[in-house]
Amino acid sequence: MTTNAAARSGFGSMIGRSSQMLELFELISCVAEEGESTVLVQGESGTGKELIARAIHENSPRKNGHFVPVNCAAIPDELLESELFGYVKGAFTGAQQSKIGRVQFADGGTLFLDEIGDMKPNLQAKLLRVLQEREVEQVGGVKPSKVDVRVIAATHQNLEKLVEEGTFREDLYYRLAVIPLQAPPLRDRKEDIPVLVEKFIVQFSRRKSDQPTRIDPLAMRSLQGYAWPGNVRELENLIQRLVILHRGKFVTMKELPEKYRCEPIPEEELPLSLPVESLVSEIEAQPAGTVAVATSDIEAPEVVWSDEGIDFNALISEFEDKLILLALSRTEGNKKEAARLLNLKRTTLIEKIKKKNLPV
Numbered sequence: 088m089t090t091n092a093a094a095r096s097g098f099g100s101m102i103g104r105s106s107q108m109l110e111l112f113e114l115i116s117c118v119a120e121e122g123e124s125t126v127l128v129q130g131e132s133g134t135g136k137e138l139i140a141r142a143i144h145e146n147s148p149r150k151n152g153h154f155v156p157v158n159c160a161a162i163p164d165e166l167l168e169s170e171l172f173g174y175v176k177g178a179f180t181g182a183q184q185s186k187i188g189r190v191q192f193a194d195g196g197t198l199f200l201d202e203i204g205d206m207k208p209n210l211q212a213k214l215l216r217v218l219q220e221r222e223v224e225q226v227g228g229v230k231p232s233k234v235d236v237r238v239i240a241a242t243h244q245n246l247e248k249l250v251e252e253g254t255f256r257e258d259l260y261y262r263l264a265v266i267p268l269q270a271p272p273l274r275d276r277k278e279d280i281p282v283l284v285e286k287f288i289v290q291f292s293r294r295k296s297d298q299p300t301r302i303d304p305l306a307m308r309s310l311q312g313y314a315w316p317g318n319v320r321e322l323e324n325l326i327q328r329l330v331i332l333h334r335g336k337f338v339t340m341k342e343l344p345e346k347y348r349c350e351p352i353p354e355e356e357l358p359l360s361l362p363v364e365s366l367v368s369e370i371e372a373q374p375a376g377t378v379a380v381a382t383s384d385i386e387a388p389e390v391v392w393s394d395e396g397i398d399f400n401a402l403i404s405e406f407e408d409k410l411i412l413l414a415l416s417r418t419e420g421n422k423k424e425a426a427r428l429l430n431l432k433r434t435t436l437i438e439k440i441k442k443k444n445l446p447v
């Protein structure tokens with residue numbers, strides 16, 4: 088693949104514009120192209136580990152094979168072995184027919200082992216064999232069969248610590264961590280929050296064919312001041328809720344659920360990053376099937392024509408408010424940038440904000 092991932096701000100359905108995410112996109116691009124080595128993705132829950140695994144698969148020479156996810160923590164221990172490796176007829180009570188396992192189903196594709204830290208030692212040994220010998224043996228079987236899979240494992244746990252504690256095999260750890268990738272927590276890349284918010288607003292508004300909800304600049308900076316223990320998943324859920332409750336409206340601090348009303352992060356504490364506009368146009372330029380962030384526009388105020396005529400000044404003023412708030416939202420409250428977008432002098436913009444008493 089020849090993409091210059093570092094020069095763009097999205098990969099598959101993943102977006103981000105922080106330096107950490109741009110580096111990650113670049114790594115994913117290299118790893119995907121190579122197509123064979125085992126990958127270990129570590130990171131807190133909700134940071135996008137599965138999205139990373141899918142992006143690697145979809146951009147690799149294996150993309151026409153299956154992407155087979157297995158959550159090692161969600162499948163009961165006694166079932167995980169037969170789920171992964173399959174079984175032969177009569178292997179245990181109830182095994183009336185042979186069944187291939189998910190490892191074999193991923194032949195020619197990618198096996199994604201989520202929450203690998205929860206895998207029990209006997210299965211760790213069997214998995215090691217798959218990685219070392221490239222063969223799989225069904226439960227109750229006598230003859231192993233060859234299998235060609237790329238394994239991507241993920242965990243929110245510290246695997247090195249599990250190795251030290253003796254609950255995770257050291258040899259398996261090194262086999263898995265040929266290429267280690269780290270999914271950074273959202274609190275360490277606050278500059279990604281506005282663009283993720285915009286993506287989720289578009290995603291959830293589109294589903295409801297609605298006017299997009301807008302987050303005012305102060306509320307946005309409050310979200311950037313929050314610690315996000317549930318990472319991107321938590322942000323996604325919050326935006327879904329806000330879109331449902333505040334269709335087509337501006338969400339201010341007042342509308343944010345209480346725990347998200349934080350000390351707004353000062354503008355100067357935010358790392359410099361690509362402006363949203365360049366992100367939007369880059370993502371829009373991506374091929375079909377990748378994410379698109381809409382450059383949604385604002386609606387003109389509703390005009391009711393009557394015999395008395397319209398209140399021209401009030402309507403113009405209302406439209407002006409919307410334009411100013413939208414420009415501020417797109418620039419995360421940066422007045423200088425907003426003035427540039429509006430083609431106004433910065434001082435003129437500040438005067439208008441004051442005079443109109445806008446919530447910024």
Ligand SMILES: Nc1ncnc2c1ncn2[C@@H]1O[C@H](COP(=O)(O)OP(=O)(O)OP(=O)(O)O)[C@@H](O)[C@H]1O
Binds near residue numbers: 102137283323
């Ligand atoms: N960079 C991103 N851009 C867009 N959406 C993202 C991004 N990162 C995560 N998401 C979204 O956040 C949610 C959680 O992502 P995902 O399931 O990949 O996280 P995870 O780290 O595998 O979580 P867990 O450890 O709990 O399994 C998903 O809905 C995903 O689409």
